């Protein structure tokens with residue numbers, strides 16, 4: 001993978017571009033992709049954002065989101081765009097398998113694949129150009145850095161500001177995770193000086209849910225959470241029936257995994273959701289417990305040091321058993337609490 005700075009000289013020559021991100025995009029994946037989109041179209045490029053799957057409706061307010069193509073829904077059109085592209089920007093994922101059904105189309109395309117990402121252990125051999133920096137708060141921050149590195153920061157408009165702010169804010173847990181470096185606050189200061197209305201973005205992202213979702217959360221906290229004090233760990237398990245009962249949509253379960261971390265002394269929180277076709281897991285930790293390694297070792301996943309995910313095709317009960325075994329194998333690391 002060559003440095004991303006090598007593409008800067010070609011930025012002003014119009015091309016066919018595809019911008020994509022990991023499946024079930026979160027605020028950072030969608031925000032970084034749309035932020036980059038609003039930047040690149042200003043050079044006359046023919047750019048399309050394609051998401052590998054559908055996404056949470058609380059992202060729909062983002063400028064440009066309604067024009068994003070869902071690969072699963074519009075596969076033929078997406079395949080044609082991917083095959084015809086000169087450049088494909090791959091944002092907020094480290095391995096092509098994170099694009100699910102889109103992976104083969106990405107591999108087949110003759111386009112140059114360009115990576116912008118902050119996850120650990122990137123699959124660098126499949127990208128022609130790119131930047132991987134695991135110290136960065138978010139891919140959205142990296143898109144902002146790329147805009148500055150290319151020297152056209154005068155092109156940062158309100159659409160770009162909104163998308164980048166949403167990505168940085170969601171991936172830093174509203175500026176509370178250790179990844180919230182001084183550069184993050186400088187970025188926010190810059191966007192505010194440019195006129196960004198940040199409280200509107202917080203409302204758009206966090207105050208747009210259904211009454212059902214709140215009742216669902218009440219049920220989860222009351223009936224679906226188990227705390228293992230011996231391991232400083234808490235686990236939420238959600239059977240598929242709950243998803244039907246409360247009419248839970250994509251995105252409605254996002255952030256749930258963080259609730260148990262507010263219990264004193266809890267060092268790791270996990271959630272296992274039975275999504276029918278698979279059991280999806282999320283892991284969050286505080287301090288020195290590495291959930292990236294944990295997710296890789298036991299749940300075919302990965303992510304960051306303090307936030308990772310994985311999945312399993314096994315039944316829910318087996319995944320729960322596997323989780324309990326995994327925490328007992330990590331008892332030493334989990335029982336010593338250190339920041």
Ligand code: 5GP
Pocket residue numbers: 022026092119281282283300301302303304307308309310311
């Ligand atoms: P979440 O738990 O919010 O889905 O994801 C937390 C972090 O772990 C994100 O950075 C996400 O990209 C990563 N992640 C989530 N699920 C998986 C997975 O199945 N495989 C890998 N490699 N990373 C994942």
Ligand code: MN
Pocket residue numbers: 028029092118138139171
């Ligand atoms: Mn991210």
